[in-house]
Amino acid sequence: xxxxxxxxxxxxxxxxxxxxxxxxxxxxxxxxxxxxxxxxxxxxxxxxxxxxxxxxxxxxxxxxxxxxxxxxxxxxxxxxxxxxxxxxxxxxxxxxxxxxxxxxxxxxxxxxxxxxxxxxxxxxxxxxxxxxxxxxxxxxxxxxxxxxxxxxxxxxxxxxxxxxxxxxxxxxxxxxxxxxxxxx
Numbered sequence: 001x002x003x004x005x006x007x008x009x010x011x012x013x014x015x016x017x018x019x020x021x022x023x024x025x026x027x028x029x030x031x032x033x034x035x036x037x038x039x040x041x042x043x044x045x046x047x048x049x050x051x052x053x054x055x056x057x058x059x060x061x062x063x064x065x066x067x068x069x070x071x072x073x074x075x076x077x078x079x080x081x082x083x084x085x086x087x088x089x090x091x092x093x094x095x096x097x098x099x100x101x102x103x104x105x106x107x108x109x110x111x112x113x114x115x116x117x118x119x120x121x122x123x124x125x126x127x128x129x130x131x132x133x134x135x136x137x138x139x140x141x142x143x144x145x146x147x148x149x150x151x152x153x154x155x156x157x158x159x160x161x162x163x164x165x166x167x168x169x170x171x172x173x174x175x176x177x178x179x180x181x182x183x184x
Contacts, residue, residue, distance in 0.1 A: 005066030009051040009074050012081050019044045029080025032141045039065050079141035086150045090134040092165035097126045097134045108157040
């Protein structure tokens with residue numbers, strides 16, 4: 001049995017989960033509504049404020065999907081109740097971030113600024129305090145979308161292993177390499 005898949009998802013107060021035709025799970029909460037298509041082999045039951053996902057057999061495919069869809073539904077429940085926040089920091093001399101609405105203007109050491117448009121489902125804010133690295137904060141209810149946008153922003157200038165410059169998640173540890181030997 002999948003350790004993740006067999007755990008029931010407890011529904012907080014004010015959250016409703018409905019299973020529609022074609023196995024589409026809809027989660028509604030105070031922050032919004034999310035939908036997810038579930039594989040036809042996985043059954044979803046809502047009983048007494050708990051969501052249970054069941055699989056028909058112990059095939060490798062069913063075991064993998066069981067844990068996957070349980071995690072996706074749990075992330076949807078968390079998103080519509082608390083919301084999801086992801087923070088990125090820009091580490092490097094002259095690295096800057098500014099936003100106007102959902103359009104980010106990034107200065108990452110290239111010859112030109114990068115204009116990045118964030119999807120309308122997310123809220124983006126930037127902060128730049130003296131003596132601190134610039135911060136980009138992504139907020140929304142869809143964990144999958146936030147992760148995808150954050151990964152795209154990070155890929156614009158990945159942290160390099162010698163000085164650690166680049167875009168990284170807050171709290172991410174970058175292993176540094178020793179530079180060229182000074183001499184023999």
